Amino acid sequence: MTERLFFEDAYCREFSAMVTGRTRVGKSPGVILDRTAFYPTSGGQPNDLGVLNGVPVLDVVEGESGEIIHLLAGEIEGSSVTGIIDWPRRFDHMQQHSGQHILSQCFERALNAATVSFHLGLDFSTIDVSLAAFIEEKATDIETMANAAVFENRGIRAYFVNEAQLLALPLRKPPKVAGAIRIVEVDGFDFSACGGTHCRAAGEIGLIKVRKWERRGDTFRIDFLCGNRALKDYRWKNSTLNSLAMALSVKDRELGETVSRLLAEGREAQQQLSYLKEKLLDYEAAELDSQAQSLGGMRVVRQVFSQRSSEEIRRLAV
Ligand SMILES: [Zn+2]
Known part of the structure; x- marks a missing residue:
């Protein structure tokens, strides 16, 4: 069994150990190793x-007997x-994971909705919650509640019970394992059985954004998204909004209304164009008809079109 240094201290970035x-x-x-912060x-x-002795660590997995295996890019x-x-990768995981505990607690409080799973990818964070329906207004309420816990800068600590x-603890859901259980507590707000690494205070999570x-x-x-991920997301969205507002010569808050108006104008212009095309085809058909030659009792029109759609030509022929 490898000693897990991250249980005691999630901020331990460098350590020495024996193979x-x-x-x-x-x-x-x-x-x-006998002990690890990985x-x-x-x-x-x-x-x-x-890295371990300068050799990149490619993956870290748990063995069947509780040992932690570090897979390396080369021998040491x-x-x-x-x-x-x-550290930037780990701290990012801490922000997302601590944020998730708070968000899951808010879903419980606001909608009595349990979190059934948590996924943390390279640039996304998601939770699956048991819910029959979900609406914008509820998302805003839950987000506000979650960020209030952050702004209160509640302490976060981990301990075994x-x-x-x-x-005696108001756990969000029963633990999956028996024996001594590690609890991660967001001071008086959320109690979860969890083996993950967490920020020491909610303020370090930064913004929690649904x-x-x-x-x-x-x-x-x-x-x-939490913390830096939320900041990066805000950054590109803000930049996109600013460029669009500049291109359309409106204020950013007027963008929604402006785009709706442009779309309506586009639809109207499209309808007018279709109507005018029809009219033009009628005139063109009448003109071609006047140039038609009689051939074996039929009126025949010969014309070569190189730049017209087959649909348009069919319409012209009718
Ligand atoms: Zn957790």
């Missing part, structure tokens, strides 16, 4: 990256190692 085992997964050599993929949170010699984790102590949602059977998938 206790070596393995191989596919083509990658793997090492097992988080293995679990509970919806992806693994850390970084010797029995002692120094590990450094990729036994089964008796567990019964971006969109979609129905998936009897659940809704809520797409949200």
Whole structure:
């Protein structure tokens, strides 16, 4: 069993350890250490990256006996190692994961909706919640509640409890494992059984923003972003809005109204164009008819069109 330094201190970025085992997964050599700050993929949170003795860590996985396997880009010699984790990646995961706990609690409080799963990708964060219906107004209320917990800068701490102590806690959902359970508490606000890495205070999460949602059977998938991800998302959206407003010579807040008006004008222009095309074809048909020659009792018109659609030519012939 590898000692998990991230349980005690999620801010530990550099550590020394001893190699206790070596393995191989596919083509990658793997090492097992007596202690590590590298988080293995679990509970919806992806693994850390970084280096061990300067060799890149490609993946971190949990073995069957609780050991943590670091898959490496190359072999490392010797029995002692120094590990450094990729901190921006880890901190991003901490912001999303702590934000998720708060958001899930808000769904419980506002809609009595349980979170059934959490996914954290390279640039997206989602939770699936049990819900029959979801509307914009509710999303705004929940978002406001979640950000209020952030602005209150509630402390976040992790601790282990036994089964008796567990019964006294208002857990969001029962833990999947028995024995000593690790609890992550957002001070008096949310209690979750969780092995993940978290910010030490809600203020570090930054903004929690619900971006969109979609129905998936009897659940809704809520797409949200926290902290730096929310800032990056705001940045490109703001830049897009500014360029569009400049191109259309309106204020950013007038964009919605302006685009609706332009679309309506476009539809109207399209209708007028169709009407005028029809009229023009009628005139053209009458003119061609006047040039028709009699051939075996039929009136024949010969004309070559190189730049007209077959639909238009058919219409002309009728
Ligand atoms: Zn968690």
